Amino acid sequence: MRVVVHGLTKTYFSGRKLEKRVRALGGVDLEVRDREFFGVIGPTGCGKTTLLHIIAGLEKPTAGSVEFVGDKRTEAMVSMVFQDAALMPWRTVSENVPLGPEFRNQPVPIYKRATHYFLEMVRVLDFGGAHPSELSGGMKQKVAIARALTNDPEVIVMDEPFASLDAQTRLLLREELVNIWEKNKKTVILVTHNIEEAVMLCDRVAVMSAAPAVVKSIVPIDIPRPRSFKTMHDPDFIKCLERIWELLRSEVDRAMRENHRSGPEEEPPPRRKSIFDWW
Ligand SMILES: Nc1ncnc2c1ncn2[C@@H]1O[C@H](COP(=O)(O)OP(=O)(O)OP(=O)(O)O)[C@@H](O)[C@H]1O
Ligand SMILES: [Mg+2]
Incomplete structure (x- = not known):
């Protein structure tokens, strides 16, 4: 089953009078191939979970569409x-x-x-x-x-499924997930923060921009399977890591700066009265 995401935007309105507006997705275009293991990586708060929720039908987009293309329904x-x-x-x-x-x-x-x-x-x-x-x-x-x-x-979407696990369990579960995927060959869309995990598991990885997210680039992971622990020392593996980080770095930086700027206005701390004020 192919997943075709076209021009997806999402703006959240919150607050009592719906006066707060957050633009989570800024026009996402993607095409995930049939039975592909597809990764999505991006800075925190850029809209990855929102994207998965919309694909899974748990949330409605503001604009754009998600289409499932395949012979099986x-x-x-x-x-x-x-x-x-x-x-x-x-x-x-x-x-x-x-x-x-x-x-x-x-x-x-x-x-x-x-x-x-x-x-x-x-x-x-x-x-x-x-x-x-x-x-x-x-x-x-x-x-x-x-x-x-x-x-x-036909499609499984996974939102950082191993994020809360310890490093060794993560390694084992990654291997098991790939084994399961090879047996079942579903289309998988995996959101992760971990670049290594993305390269280890995926056929292609979409690098998202800071919010409102768009696809900045899609990196193909042309590393033969089966991939194992040893693959992590492969020069091609390291090249993919470097490529993704190169694309991601400026977005993470931008997301951090913008978070900082849009944070609540801090009141200056009250000045302590000193003995001199009484004079
Ligand atoms: N229900 C909601 N109402 C209002 N704003 C929301 C809602 N859900 C998400 N947001 C906002 O939308 C933006 C994107 O959120 P989302 O959870 O999709 O990001 P993310 O990329 O999954 O982040 P993380 O990497 O931290 O999991 C954030 O600014 C978030 O605060
Ligand atoms: Mg998330």
Whole structure:
């Protein structure tokens, strides 16, 4: 399934009288190919989550369109994996995974089979009866990935799925994610802050500008798969890292300066009365 994003803009209005205006997206054009592993990287606050929410249908754009192009039409076109797994704490792992098909009233035996299959694939099957509070952060993220796959979407969008994990768990989960993607070959759109992660996992990476975001450049990652820990020492890998950082650096700098400028006006601290004031 191809995802064609055209002229996407989003302006948020907030405050009691909707007087505050934030331009999050400034006209995003993108085309994600069928079964591609596509990365999105950009400075903090530039609009990456907004972009994913719009693609996933969780939010409406101010203008522009998202089109899914492919021969297959499934009930669930897009599934989203959030940064914090977002599992329902009162449900067990096996009850959390089939949320999508359950809400669509699919036959129980079919989604039970899918739940078993994907929990086994992410290697959490033994914890099927456990509640989310009994799982580590990495395991929760695996359950969230299994949930997205059980939904059988054509496209999976992931918003910094490994950001809250420790470095070693991250490395392992990256490898597992690529293995899963190679078996299932869904179209994946991954938002990450981590340049290394983007280069390790993706076929192409879109570098976004500071808010309101537009696509500044798309960097192809022409590094053969399978990629492993050793790939990180490959000169081509390092070239890709450098290229992305070169594009990103000025945007991060701009985002920081603009954040600083648009921050709340600080009141000067009250001057302490000194003994001389009494004179
Ligand atoms: N519901 C909302 N109402 C008002 N403003 C919002 C809302 N959601 C996001 N924003 C603003 O839109 C801008 C983009 O936010 P978004 O969360 O998409 O950025 P991001 O690139 O995902 O940031 P980060 O890298 O920190 O996750 C920010 O200035 C944010 O404050
Ligand atoms: Mg975000």
